[in-house]
Amino acid sequence: MLLCDIGNTSYHFLSQSESFKKDVKSFDASEVKHKVYYISVNKDVDISLKNLANWVDISTHLDKAKYYETMGVDRMMALEAIEGGIILDAGSAITVDVKRDGVFEGGFIYPGLKTMSESYKNISSALAYEFNFDIDLRGLPKNSQDAITYGYLKTLYCEVMSHKMEIILTGGDANLFAKIFKEARVDEHLVFKGMKRVISDL
Structure with a gap:
């Protein structure tokens, strides 16, 4: 399973137990052929990923009503862990x-x-x-x-x-x-x- 937490400056990946980062400005997400489950706080990246079928935005499956409207999805996801x-x-x-x-x-x-x-x-x-x-x-x-x-x-x-x-x-x-x-x-x-x-x- 390949996970990705996308921020303003980097794609932060986790593959099994190994994590690594790619720069938002230079990384081409279309080069990844595996299925990627991701969250993002970067609206520009969000637009580019909508056309990539193997990139799955799991924030759409999060019960955001438990939090508040303008809260970052990365904060919500951290809270889901505890x-x-x-x-x-x-x-x-x-x-x-x-x-x-x-x-x-x-x-x-x-x-x-x-x-x-x-x-x-x-x-x-x-x-x-x-x-x-x-x-x-x-x-x-x-x-x-x-x-x-x-x-x-x-x-x-x-x-x-x-x-x-x-x-x-x-x-x-x-x-x-x-x-x-x-x-x-x-x-x-x-x-x-x-x-x-x-x-x-x-």
């Missing part, structure tokens, strides 16, 4: 979603690392630091790098921890956030697990 917990997807944006006893309770969107880092640089070149994921959030910082890091991470950390649920980290920066959320588990295939669950019900 019965309960809080999912932090650390990608170009950070999304945080809560599911309890099989019911989606809601979530929020937070700026991703790159966006937030650039916003500090736009304020002043003196704030052009990388975030320090080895920071101790229990005490107030006494240097600029940690002050920026604390301001960015502490609010997110406190909100996520306040739900007192299992935390699942996914997305490209998941391993960085694992340094902050030390009790969390990282699951890079969470969206794919949700896709498999939906496909099993077809």
Whole structure:
């Protein structure tokens, strides 16, 4: 079974247990001859795939009424993979979603690392630091790098921890956030697990 999660910059494939990515701008989906079950948040790619019979959009089989109208299908699919917990997807944006006893309770969107880092640089070149994921959030910082890091991470950390649920980290920066959320588990295939669950019900 070939699965594909299509974002704004890449096609993310899973074949058996092996995952790989292709660039949205250069990849020609028509070269794939196998059946591909996919989800997509990229409207331009959606248009090109409609003419390819072997590409099957499984989002049409998802009960979207459980979520909200403008919610990204990748977030929905990640939630389909769990019965309960809080999912932090650390990608170009950070999304945080809560599911309890099989019911989606809601979530929020937070700026991703790159966006937030650039916003500090736009304020002043003196704030052009990388975030320090080895920071101790229990005490107030006494240097600029940690002050920026604390301001960015502490609010997110406190909100996520306040739900007192299992935390699942996914997305490209998941391993960085694992340094902050030390009790969390990282699951890079969470969206794919949700896709498999939906496909099993077809």
